[in-house]
Structure formats: C-alpha cells, structure tokens
Amino acid sequence: xxxxxxxxxxxxxxxxxxxxxxxxxxxxxxxxxxxxxxxxxxxxxxxxxxxxxxxxxxxxxxxxxxxxxxxxxxxxxxxxxxxxxxxxxxxxxxxxxxxxxxxxxxxxxxxxxxxxxxxxxxxxxxxxxxxxxxxxxxxxxxxxxxxxxxxxxxxxxxxxxxxxxxxxxxxxxxxxxxxxxxxxxxxxxxxxxxxxxxxxxxxxxxxxxxxxxxxxxxxxxxxxxxxxxxxxxxxxxxxxxxxxxxxxxxxxxxxxxxxxxxxxxxxxxxxxxxxxxxxxxxxxxxxxxxxxxxxxxxxxxxxxxxxxxxxxxxxxxxxxxxxxxxxxxxxxxxxxxxxxxxxxxxxxxxxxxxxxxxxxxxxxxxxxxxxxxxxxxxxxxxxxxxxxxxxxxxxxxxxxxxxxxxxxxxxxxxxxxxxxxxxxxxxxxxxxxxxxxxxxxxxxxxxxxxxxxxxxxxxxxxxxxxxxxxxxxxxxxxxxxxxxxxxxxxxxxxxxxxxxxxxxxxxxxxxxxxxxxxxxxxxxxxxxxxxxxxxxxxxxxxxxxxxxxxxxxxxxxxxxxxxxxxxxxxxxxxxxxxxxxxxxxxxxxxxxxxxxxxxxxxxxxxxxxxxxxxxxxxxxxxxxxxxxxxxxxxxxxxxxxxxxxxxxxxxxxxxxxxxxxxxxxxxxxxxxxxxxxxxxxxxxxxxxxxxxxxxxxxxxxxx
Numbered sequence: 001x002x003x004x005x006x007x008x009x010x011x012x013x014x015x016x017x018x019x020x021x022x023x024x025x026x027x028x029x030x031x032x033x034x035x036x037x038x039x040x041x042x043x044x045x046x047x048x049x050x051x052x053x054x055x056x057x058x059x060x061x062x063x064x065x066x067x068x069x070x071x072x073x074x075x076x077x078x079x080x081x082x083x084x085x086x087x088x089x090x091x092x093x094x095x096x097x098x099x100x101x102x103x104x105x106x107x108x109x110x111x112x113x114x115x116x117x118x119x120x121x122x123x124x125x126x127x128x129x130x131x132x133x134x135x136x137x138x139x140x141x142x143x144x145x146x147x148x149x150x151x152x153x154x155x156x157x158x159x160x161x162x163x164x165x166x167x168x169x170x171x172x173x174x175x176x177x178x179x180x181x182x183x184x185x186x187x188x189x190x191x192x193x194x195x196x197x198x199x200x201x202x203x204x205x206x207x208x209x210x211x212x213x214x215x216x217x218x219x220x221x222x223x224x225x226x227x228x229x230x231x232x233x234x235x236x237x238x239x240x241x242x243x244x245x246x247x248x249x250x251x252x253x254x255x256x257x258x259x260x261x262x263x264x265x266x267x268x269x270x271x272x273x274x275x276x277x278x279x280x281x282x283x284x285x286x287x288x289x290x291x292x293x294x295x296x297x298x299x300x301x302x303x304x305x306x307x308x309x310x311x312x313x314x315x316x317x318x319x320x321x322x323x324x325x326x327x328x329x330x331x332x333x334x335x336x337x338x339x340x341x342x343x344x345x346x347x348x349x350x351x352x353x354x355x356x357x358x359x360x361x362x363x364x365x366x367x368x369x370x371x372x373x374x375x376x377x378x379x380x381x382x383x384x385x386x387x388x389x390x391x392x393x394x395x396x397x398x399x400x401x402x403x404x405x406x407x408x409x410x411x412x413x414x415x416x417x418x419x420x421x422x423x424x425x426x427x428x429x430x431x432x433x434x435x436x437x438x439x440x441x442x443x444x445x446x447x448x449x450x451x452x453x454x455x456x457x458x459x460x461x462x463x464x465x466x467x468x469x470x471x472x473x474x475x476x477x478x479x480x481x482x483x484x485x486x487x488x489x490x491x492x493x494x495x496x497x498x499x500x501x502x503x504x505x506x507x508x509x510x511x512x513x514x515x516x517x518x519x520x521x522x523x524x525x526x527x528x529x530x531x532x533x534x535x536x537x538x539x540x541x542x543x544x545x546x547x548x549x550x551x552x553x554x555x556x557x558x559x560x561x562x563x564x565x566x567x568x569x570x571x572x573x574x575x576x577x578x579x580x581x582x583x584x585x586x587x588x589x590x591x592x593x594x595x596x597x598x599x600x601x602x603x604x605x606x607x608x609x610x611x612x613x614x615x616x617x618x619x620x621x622x623x624x625x626x627x628x629x630x631x632x633x634x635x636x637x638x639x640x641x642x643x644x645x646x647x648x649x650x651x652x653x654x655x656x657x658x659x660x661x662x663x664x665x666x667x668x669x670x671x672x673x674x675x676x677x678x679x680x681x682x683x684x685x686x687x688x689x690x691x692x693x694x695x696x697x698x699x700x701x702x703x
Contacts, residue, residue, distance in 0.1 A: 052158045052173075052187035053215070054126050113140055118147040126155050134159055145172065150179035157187060166191065177204060182213035190219060198223065209235055214242035221247065225254075240309055245316035252309035252324065314341060319348035326356060335360055346373065351380035358388060367392065378405070383414025390420055399424065415444040422452060431456065442469060447476035451484065463488065474501065479508040486516060495520070506533060511540030518545065527552060538578060543585035550578035550590070583610060588619040595625060604629065615642060620649040627654065636661065647674070652681030656690050668697050 106127060112120035122144035128137035138159055144152030153176035161169035170191045176184030189205030192198075202223055208216025221235035233254055239247035307328050313321035322345035329338035339360050345353030354377035362370035371392060377385035390405035403424060410417030422437035435456055441449030454469035467488060473481030482505035489498035499520050505513035514537035521530035531552050537545030553575035572580075576597050582590035595610035608629050614622025623646035630639040640661055646654035659674035675697065678690035 052154075052161055052169075052190070053183050054129055054155050054158055113143075116143075118144050118149055118152075121147075122149045122152040122155075125152060129155055129159055134162065145175075148179075150176045150181045150184070153179070154181050154184040154187070157184065161187075177207065180211075182208045182211035182216055185211070186213055186216035186219060189216065193219075193223060198227075209238065212238075212242070214239045214244045214247070217242070218244050218247045221250075225250075240312065243312075243316070245313045245318045245321070248309040248313035248316075249318050249321040249324075252306040252313065252321065255306035255309070256324075314344070317348070319345045319350040319353070322348070323350050323353045323356070326353065330356075330360065335364070346376070349380070351377040351382040351385070354380070355382050355385040355388065358385060362388075362392075378408065381412055383409040383412035383417060386412060387414060387416050387420055390417075390424075394424060399428065415441050415446045415449075418444070419446050419449040419452070422449060426452075426456070431460075442472070445476070447473045447478040447481065450476070451478045451481040454481065454484065458484075458488070474504070479505050479510045479513075482508070483510050483513045486513065490516075506536065509536075509540070511537050511542045511545070514540065515542050515545045515548075518548065522548070522552070538581070541585075543582040543587040543590065546578045546582035546585070547587050547590040547593075550575050550582065550593070553578065554593075583613070586617065588614045588617050588622060591617070592619055592622045592625060595622070599625075599629065604633075615645070618649075620646040620651040620654070623649070624651050624654045624657075627657065631657075647677060647681075650681055652678050652683060652686040652690075655681055656686050656693075659690060659693055663693065663697060668701050672697050672701075 106124070109120040109124045109127070113124045121140040125137045125141035125144060128134075128140065138156070141152045141156040141159060145156050153172045157169040157172035157176065159169075160166075160172065170188060173181075173184040173188040173191065177188050185204045185208035189201045189203070189208060191201075192204060193201035202220065205216055205220040205223060209220045217235045217239035221232045221239065224235065225232035233251065236247045236251040236254065240251050307325065310321045310325040310328065314325045322341045326338040326341035326345065329335075329341065339357060342353045342357040342360060346357050354373045358370040358373035358377065360370075361367075361373065371389065374385040374388045374392070378389055386405045386409035390402045390409065392402075393399075393405065394402035403421065406417045406420045406424065408417070410421070418437045418441035422434045422441065425431075425434035425437060435453065438449045438453035438456060442453050450469045450473035454466040454473065457463075457466040457469065467485075470481050470485045470488060474485055482501050486498045486501035486505065489495075489501065499517065502513045502516045502520070506517045514533045518530045518533035518537060521527075521533065531549065534545050534549040534552065538549050553573075557573065557575065576594065579590045579594045579597065583594045591610045591614035595607040595614065598604075598610065599607035608626065611622045611626035611629060615626050623642040627639040627642040627646065630636075630642065640658060643651075643654040643657050643661075647658055655674050655678035659671045659678060662668070662671035662674060672694055675690045675694035679687045679694070681687075
C-alpha cells in the first residue's frame with residue numbers, strides 16, 4: 001500500500017506552531033557539498049508595488065545657465081529591503097552616518113547648497129530623503145528642481161509620493177521624464193497603471209525601458225504579460241540581463257511554459273495510484289499560485305536557457321528560483337547539487353523546498369533527517385509534507401500518528417489527506433470509514449480515490465454503484481479505473497465495450513490491459529496487431545503475455561529437430577527466449593514448453609530442470625514429461641511417481657503409462673485399475689488403447 005503525498009503544494013495554514021527541529025547546518029552542508037551563510041540569505045517577500053527610486057544626483061557642478069542638469073545614470077538600490085520584484089526603496093547614502101569622509105562631504109554640499117549651488121542642493125536633498133528626513137530634504141529638492149535639475153524633480157516626486165500627494169508627485173515625475181529621466185518615466189508609468197490607465201502606463205514604461213532602465217523594463221514586461229502580449233519576453237530578458245532577479249525568475253518560468261505544452265510537476269507523480277510508485281505523488285494538486293508550481297519540462301527546447309535564468313535569480317537570493325533550479329537538477333539526476341539549492345530555498349522559508357529536500361534525503365536513505373524537513377514544511381502549511389509524514393509513520397506501524405498527519409494534510413486543503421486516510425482505514429479492515437474518506441476525496445476530484453471507492457463498492461456486490469465511479473475516475477485519467485471498467489463490462493459479456501476501455505488503459509501503458517487487447521485481437525484473427533500489444537504487455541512484465549507472444553512466434557516456424565551428429569547445438573530462437581522469460585516468472589505452461597524445446601535440441605539437462613519446476617508447481621503435463629525423460633534415462637521408479645501425480649491430476653496418458661508399466665511388471669490388477677482410469681480421462685486415442693490393454697489383461701487374469 002502506497003500512501004500518497006504531493007511534493008509541490010504551498011498552502012497557507014497556521015495549524016502547527018510548535019518548536020521546529022533543525023538538522024545541524026554543518027551536517028546538511030556536508031551532505032550536499034556546499035555551505036550557505038545564514039546572514040547572507042535573503043528571503044522573498046510577496047510582490048508589492050515598486051517604490052520610486054531616489055536618483056543619486058551628480059556631484060559635479062553644472063554650467064551656469066543650463067536649463068536642466070545632466071542626470072547621473074547611477075542610482076543606489078536598497079540592499080536591505082528589496083521586494084520580490086527587485087524594486088528599490090529609499091536608503092541612506094552609503095557611509096553618511098558612519099564615515100567621517102561622508103560627513104565632511106555632506107557638510108561641504110550643505111555649504112554649497114546654502115550658497116545656491118544647484119548640484120549640491122540636488123545631492124543634499126537626495127541624501128536627506130534617503131535618510132528619511134523629508135522636511136529637511138524638501139526645500140533643497142525644490143530649489144534644485146527650480147533650477148532645472150531633473151534628478152531633483154524625480155526625487156521631489158518620490159518625497160511627495162511618500163507624503164501621500166500622489167498627483168503632485170506624478171506632476172514632478174512628468175517633468176523629469178520629459179527631461180529624459182528613465183527612473184521618473186518608470187515611476188510615472190507605475191502611477192498610471194495604478195490608476196488603470198494602461199495606454200499611459202505603457203507609453204511611459206516603454207520610454208523608461210528603452211533607455212535601459214531595468215525596473216522600467218520589468219514593469220513594462222509585467223504589463224504586457226498581463227495582456228498576454230508576446231513582447232513581454234523581450235523586456236523580461238532585458239531586465240534580467242541587467243541583474244533583475246524577479247525578471248530572471250519570471251523569464252525562466254515563461255521559457256518553461258513555452259517549452260512544455262503540458263508541464264508536469266517535478267516533485268509530484270501525477271496519476272499514480274496505489275502501488276504505482278514508491279515516491280508519494282498525487283493527482284489533484286492545489287497551490288497558492290497556479291503558475292508557480294515547480295516545473296521541469298522536457299530536456300529539449302529552451303529548458304537549458306530557463307535553467308540559466310533560474311540559476312541567476314537563485315544566486316541573487318530568489319527562493320522560488322532556487323526551488324525550481326533544484327527540481328531541474330534532481331530530474332537530471334544530480335541530487336547533490338539539487339539538495340544544495342533546496343537547502344538554500346528551504347532556509348529562506350520556502351516550504352515546498354523543505355518538503356522536496358525531505359524526499360531527497362529519504363531517497364538517500366536518511367529518513368530521520370527527511371522527517372525533520374517534512375516537519376518544518378508541514379508546520380509552514382505544506383499539505384504534501386504532512387502526507388509524507390503520515391506515510392512515514394504508517395510504514396512504521398504508528399497508525400494513530402499517521403492518521404493525525406493525514407488529517408493535518410486534509411485540513412491544509414490537500415485532498416490526498418482524505419485519500420490516504422481511506423487507504424489507512426482499508427488496511428485496518430475499517431471498511432465503512434474507508435468508504436467515507438474515499439467518498440470525500442472522490443467528490444473533491446481525486447481520481448484514484450474514485451477508483452478505490454468503486455473497487456470497494458464492487459467488492460460489496462454493488463456493481464451498479466461502482467460503475468459511475470469507475471467511469472468518473474477513468475475519464476479523469478485513471479488508468480486503473482479504465483482497466484477495471486473493462487473487467488466490469490467483460491463480466492457482463494459486453495465484450496465490445498470492454499475492449500474500448502482495455503484499449504484506453506493499454507494506450508496509457510497498463511500491462512494487463514495490453515494483454516487483454518492482445519488476446520481479443522488474437523481471437524479475431526488480427527495476429528499482427530495482437531503481436532504489438534502482446535510485446536507491450538510482455539515488456540511490461542506480464543508472464544502470460546510473454547507466453548502468448550512466444551506462441552504467436554512459435555506458430556510461424558517449424559519445430560526444431562534434433563541436431564545431426566557432430567553439429568553444434570542450435571541457438572535459441574526469439575520464440576524460446578520469450579517462453580523462457582515467462583518460465584522464469586513461474587508460468588507453468590511456459591516451463592513445460594521450454595523443456596520441450598530444450599529436449600528437441602538434445603539439451604536433456606535443461607529439459608529436466610524445466611519439467612521439474614513445472615511439475616513441482618502443479619503442472620500435470622510437466623510431471624508427465626518429466627516421467628518420460630526419467631524413464632528414458634532408466635529411472636522407471638521415479639518416473640512412476642511423477643506419472644502417478646499427473647494421473648491423479650487427470651492426465652490420461654500418464655494413467656496409460658502406469659498401466660503399461662504395471663503390465664510389464666506382472667501387476668495385472670494394478671494395470672487394469674490404471675487402464676480404467678485412462679479410459680475415463682481420455683482423450684479418445686488414449687481411451688481406445690487403454691480399453692484394448694484392459695481387455696488383454698482381463699483375458700490374462702481369467703486364462
């Protein structure tokens with residue numbers, strides 16, 4: 001029994017607030033071959049409107065009489081509170097509070113500003129604004145703005161925006177933007193978008209982006225992507241190339257979506273049913289953001305480029321990018337490197353990464369450390385991690401603890417929790433409770449729960465109630481349900497409908513369904529198409545399919561004769577190889593057939609071995625043939641034992657052989673008894689010979 005748990009669902013819950021366990025950092029870093037400094041980690045914050053940046057004004061005096069100063073292209077980003085979108089807020093000028101040189105520079109600018117120097121007024125105003133001294137900054141910024149300094153105009157807009165005068169701020173941003181300020185154009189574009197004026201927003205954001213402003217390019221891309229405009233990728237790329245981490249992340253996500261038509265979650269195993277895999281996976285995933293599930297698409301297309309941008313964003317502290325990067329690396333078969341990025345993301349607070357890290361550790365054989373990270377993720381509201389903890393405790397036989405975690409997953413909104421509770425109750429023969437949980441999960445759209453519920457109803461004799469649940473699960477993509485529908489219709493002698501469902505399951509890779517389709521096609525004489533399905537089923541591990549495939553191939557070739565004197569033993573044919581594959585899986589008829597082929601080649605030892613295996617498994621043909629082989633080798637006594645077993649199981653030829661053996665020994669009464677048994681069992685030829693022998697024995701006894 002496999003307990004399901006999806007690896008990539010982020011859910012909001014405050015259910016668990018107890019103390020978290022942590023794996024020692026040194027041990028974790030050693031396990032994944034890297035170190036991460038806690039004090040250097042940055043965490044993503046929810047997206048928020050960009051804060052207009054403060055332009056660092058030029059410190060060189062401008063030529064007198066110039067209408068507008070030449071703005072420095074440099075601006076200082078906030079290194080302490082950057083948002084998820086990479087925007088920067090007001091910060092103090094570096095060193096202004098600590099460095100004697102900066103204090104001296106500030107004093108120098110203040111003297112020059114008080115003397116009317118425009119550049120110094122602009123620099124001093126920006127410095128005070130970053131420091132949060134709005135009252136002190138405003139007169140200097142207004143003075144510099146009056147003299148035509150565009151950086152000051154932008155910064156005055158920032159100041160007014162912080163005070164809540166957004167319309168006045170927009171007016172100054174317009175002045176600065178018209179004068180060529182990319183930062184002001186960006187701020188103005190943001191202002192228009194917040195007002196719902198998308199044409200105006202696009203105009204100014206485009207002005208900013210085309211001047212090479214990273215935030216402007218990102219904001220423009222965001223606007224275009226919102227409208228599903230293909231031009232969004234170009235501007236995301238432009239911003240990412242300038243180091244904008246959120247742009248790099250979103251560009252990677254876009255490339256992922258464009259690469260895979262049907263993206264699949266790298267952490268989950270969609271569509272897995274009980275027994276289908278060892279890693280908890282689940283259909284019916286839910287996520288806080290539908291576009292943010294960790295995705296690692298196929299290895300073709302532009303996935304390599306997506307990885308590059310994920311890596312860039314992750315290196316700049318983007319925790320979701322680190323999560324996706326880990327997923328790609330894990331899928332590629334690089335668990336050590338994947339674990340390093342999962343660890344970085346998990347330490348930054350990404351619950352899904354903690355859950356994924358737990359699975360990676362579990363796969364490496366370290367269940368205790370896996371449980372620590374699953375606990376951490378579950379406490380942060382990850383239903384998948386709660387399911388994983390439930391599965392862990394269920395495997396240990398701790399049913400009550402397992403049930404508690406499954407309920408926690410269910411409370412977190414993960415429908416797998418209800419399904420797993422159903423599995424748990426079914427394993428304990430608590431059928432009514434199992435049905436209750438299966439129904440809850442099935443009504444929530446869990447296809448494997450619907451299939452399990454149908455099986456439960458069918459076992460209870462309610463075929464009518466089971467059929468709609470099988471149908472619902474099959475239509476939702478459950479391969480097992482499609483196969484079960486085939487069985488249901490076949491039991492009603494509705495073979496045509498059964499074949500439709502068998503074919504659907506076979507197309508999805510269901511081994512037994514492929515066998516059923518192959519057998520049906522053989523019955524209708526479509527040998528070539530039947531062979532194709534039988535090969536699929538045999539390749540999937542079906543012994544019966546391997547036996548029947550060998551039979552199809554066997555019918556196309558003449559039986560091999562014994563090798564001529566001095567000739568090497570002929571090589572095995574493909575037909576015999578398939579018989580052997582089935583025989584090795586315990587298929588008794590295949591074992592007998594392999595023995596016959598080996599005997600025909602003159603390989604007596606192999607023939608005896610396979611006959612014996614079949615006979616010991618209960619094959620009467622195997623027992624009869626083994627008796628023949630032993631009799632030829634002179635072991636009549638042992639041969640008689642195997643013929644007796646075969647005859648008692650209904651083999652007429654074995655009974656006839658025992659009668660002949662008894663007659664040669666002079667045991668006439670015993671011979672008559674076996675003759676009567678042979679006449680009873682047949683076939684006709686054997687019955688006729690046995691009747692003649694019985695008559696001869698009778699005459700001998702009465703003579």
